Amino acid sequence: MLKLDRTHLARFQSLIALTVLLVGMSLLSDSFLTLENGLNILRQISVNLCLSIGMTLIILTAGIDLSVGAILALSGAVAAGLLKNGLRLELLGMELQFTVLGSIAAGLLVGAGAGFFNGVTITRFKLPPFVATLGMFSIARGLTMLWTGGFPVTGLGQSFGAIGTGVFLGIPVPVWITASLVGIFVLLTRRTRFGRHIYAVGGNERAALLTGLRVDRIKVAVYTLGGMLAGVAGLIVTARLDSAQPNAGLGYELDSIAAVVIGGTSLSGGRGSVMGTVIGCLIIGVLNNGLFLLNVSPFWQQVVKGFVILAAVAIDRMSAQER
Amino acid sequence: MMAGGEVVLEARGISKAFPGVKALDRVNLTLRAGRLTALLGENGAGKSTLMNVMAGVQTPDEGELILQGHPVRFTRPRDAIDHGIAMIHQELSLVPDMTVAENIFLGCEPLHLDMLIDYRELNHRARQWLELLDLDVSPTAVARRLRVGQQQLVEIARALAGDVRMLIMDEPTSAITEHETEVLFQRIGDLKRQGVSIVYITHRLEELEHIADDIAVMRDGCMIGTAKLGELTQDEMVRMMAGREVKSSIRSSSAKRDEALRVENVSLKHPTRPSDYLVNDVSFQVRKGEVLGLFGLMGAGRTELLECIFGLHSGVSTGEVFVDRHPVTIKSPRDAVASGLALVPEDRKHDGLVLSMTVEENASLASLDRAQRFGLLSRRAEREHVQPFIERFRVKSPSLRQLIINLSGGNQQKVILAKWLATDPIVLMLDEPTRGIDVQSKSEIYSLINELTGEGLAVVLVSSELPEVMAVSDRILVLCEGRPAAEFDRDDATDEQILHAAFPGSTATPC
Structure with a gap:
């Protein structure tokens, strides 16, 4: 009986933690439990959630992606640059102008392309994901600097800005975007063959191969999706600031790994869920927001977040030993 | 003493x-x-x-x-x-x-x-x-x-x-x-x-x-x-x-029909010793409804032979494979599965199961296309698809949603068999199917093999347990250091003959 309780505890650990956190914060701060603050938190976590959805898929295959923050910056910079300045093709003597939709598509394409590159280096050249994406981290950062010359690209116009600052039916557009992404990827992971294959590859890659799954293709797809979602996050960040910062997204990969882990997804692959990651992002968001409302120093926020990550992984390990 | x-x-x-x-x-x-x-x-x-x-x-x-x-x-x-x-x-x-x-x-x-x-x-x-x-x-x-x-x-x-x-x-x-x-x-x-x-x-x-x-x-x-x-x-x-305790034949032969699988001249070089072969020019055929036993000692190349046929040494192994008399090109396990082959690997936990998944998810993994409704996986379609196999194989599990890791070895093995049977294969290759499982499950798996061959399935059984090979096979191919050393009809073979063929440099049957 005790065993059953413990595995259940492990499964719902993040939900329990979130509930405790919500109740605690409501009691401690009057301004916490308001609609405005709720939407505020959702808007704040939307960027991290975008990254973390992709990170969840990648970690489910027992991989890791350290390049999402850099891809975020590159996608945002490309979209902003194309929108503002167009693209000059010296060879053809042409100058291409981009509409808002065109630049959004280009930003997403750049993100997906970088992710695809990750997937290919990991499967074709057998690089460990940690190394492959560390390389992409540096490549994408460098390309961002080359593209922007190291200066922010600003003044992108209102219709592009709507991605980050718009409000629809009283709810911020970034929240709409991430909510629909959550819906799509929950469906993808739970109800499609591809989703099931992701779990199988992460749970036991060799068994998946011997069962006839196209393991390499699945991995490439997962990293490509991760890159594309980093592109989405890049567009949101850029639109919100009305400016593509060359240093956007620094350290975001760590926040998203933290959210995935706190959400109960195992770093060794095969176990976890997109919904868990949503809860993980909420925990980080509520923690940051609540500690801010309580006037706790942001330095302490980092310390607390660190302990939360350690606790989440420790509980995961203990329940893994149970099994 | x-x-x-x-x-x-x-x-x-x-x-x-x-x-x-x-x-x-x-x-x-x-x-x-x-x-x-x-x-x-x-x-x-x-x-x-x-x-x-x-x-x-x-x-x-x-x-x-x-x-x-x-x-x-x-x-x-x-x-x-x-x-x-x-x-x-x-x-x-x-x-x-x-x-x-x-x-x-x-x-x-x-x-x-x-x-x-x-x-x-x-x-x-x-x-x-x-x-x-x-x-x-x-x-x-x-x-x-x-x-x-x-x-x-x-x-x-x-x-x-x-x-x-x-x-x-x-x-x-x-x-x-x-x-x-x-x-x-x-x-x-x-x-x-x-x-x-x-x-x-x-x-x-x-x-x-x-x-x-x-x-x-x-x-x-x-x-x-x-x-x-x-x-x-x-x-x-x-x-x-x-030893000899197992009743020597529980097999009612049903082999007389068409050829299901033929492999010709399969070879695989040793990865580090270029002059040595792990599998050295092996050919055999299996008919529908027949069980071919592959016997050999550790290192005789049994597992490697199955791996070659199943496309795991693509680009390194040589040889030809015919399924249902048609030549097939197998470059990956995926090709092998598509050609109607199925492989139950030797190391259940390492190669056969996704331990983090449930019984149901493991059983459906090779045939997920049959667990869909309107293009999406459906729990109900999945259950309807795998349940008959789980029941037929008498898998003892409190529910299909049980994590596979909580099942006994014998029941885990039955789930792997269910997974492959759900793909409707032509040839089932079993690598040490009863290693490390209890006697009860063992005999259940033997009678399943009997039943399935009765329905026309061809089976290649690799085993290092001689009693098992003798009890289940119609024909026995003995491998010794990668080479085919001898082939017997089950009824003509004795334990001693087979073991002598399997031991390298042993006196009676040099190989």
Whole structure:
């Protein structure tokens, strides 16, 4: 009986933690439990959630992606640059102008392309994901600097800005975007063959191969999706600031790994869920927001977040030993 | 009883169970100083488990070890090493990126001022050991660059370099050349003269007369008998290993129909020894409704043969495969599955199951296209798809949603069978399908094989358990060191004939 309780505890650990956190914060701060603050938190976590959805898929295959923050910056910079300045093709003597939709598509394409590159280096050249994406981290950062010359690209116009600052039916557009992404990827992971294959590859890659799954293709797809979602996050960040910062997204990969882990997804692959990651992002968001409302120093926020990550992984390990 | 030197180590009533299987059942063994005990038995008889218990790799459930009169309890390898018990494992355990000398003295490096490693002394001492073993490699060579046989010898040097009282060797000659074997035997002689007690696991009976003093035979986790060398003939040893309790035929042959699978000239080179083959020009065919048994010892190339057919050595292996009389190109397991092949691998946990998934998810994994509704997976469609197979195979599980890891070995194996049968295959290849599972599940799996072949499925069964091969197969192909050594109709074959064909260099049927 005790065993059953413990595995259940492990499964719902993040939900329990979130509930405790919500109740605690409501009691401690009057301004916490308001609609405005709720939407505020959702808007704040939307960027991290975008990254973390992709990170969840990648970690489910027992991989890791350290390049999402850099891809975020590159996608945002490309979209902003194309929108503002167009693209000059010296060879053809042409100058291409981009509409808002065109630049959004280009930003997403750049993100997906970088992710695809990750997937290919990991499967074709057998690089460990940690190394492959560390390389992409540096490549994408460098390309961002080359593209922007190291200066922010600003003044992108209102219709592009709507991605980050718009409000629809009283709810911020970034929240709409991430909510629909959550819906799509929950469906993808739970109800499609591809989703099931992701779990199988992460749970036991060799068994998946011997069962006839196209393991390499699945991995490439997962990293490509991760890159594309980093592109989405890049567009949101850029639109919100009305400016593509060359240093956007620094350290975001760590926040998203933290959210995935706190959400109960195992770093060794095969176990976890997109919904868990949503809860993980909420925990980080509520923690940051609540500690801010309580006037706790942001330095302490980092310390607390660190302990939360350690606790989440420790509980995961203990329940893994149970099994 | 065994005579000779004083007793070094005595195992009394050692039992060890793994989930679903009793690996050791009240085993006794007495080892004496200066004598070599050859431990014989078929694969899965419990030899390695017994040695692992003696070397502290595994702790026994029951029984005790008496070391020179005092009971000892080993909970980790270090405990055994501290008592002078060294083990040379079958699988290599050198640190690949360290030098030969560093490997030999790993954990007991000579030191300067008790702090810094004295490399000159280290390499000097290592060189002495290498000369003693007549091994022509530099002490500073990196272990990774050595041939497998050379690595094996370095490992032996490592065991000898420690202050050993007792040495356990698990098939040390399986990867080394004849000359290296000769040198090893000389060193074994030296050790015996120094009073070291040795346990030696081997499949090569012809080695025994050169080195062995005592023989101990195990079967099904039990110690069948011990004797001095010379008290048993090779035939008697073979008979003790094989045993005979299983009813010899539970098989009602249903093979007479069309050819289901034909493979021609399948070869696979050894990855590191270019002149050697793991699989050497093997051809066979299986008809619908027929069970072909592939028998051979460890290292005979059985598993590798199945892997070649299943597309796991694409680009390296050669040969042709025909399914239903049509030539097929198999470059990956996916191609193999699409051609109507199915492979139940030897290592259930490592290769067969996704342990983090449920029974249902494992069972449907190979045929998810049949678990969909409107393009999306549907729990109901999935259940309707796999439930008939789970029920037919009598998988004992509280529910389909149970995590597969919570099932017994036998039931896990049945889920893997269900997974493959759900793909509607033409040929089912089974690699050691009953290893490590309980007797009840074993016989259930045998009768399933019977039933399925009755419906026209062709089965290729790899097994190192002779009784199993005899009970289930219609025809038996014996492999020996990668080559087909003999083929028998089940009704014409005897255990002795088959074992003789399987043992390399054995007298009756040279191969």
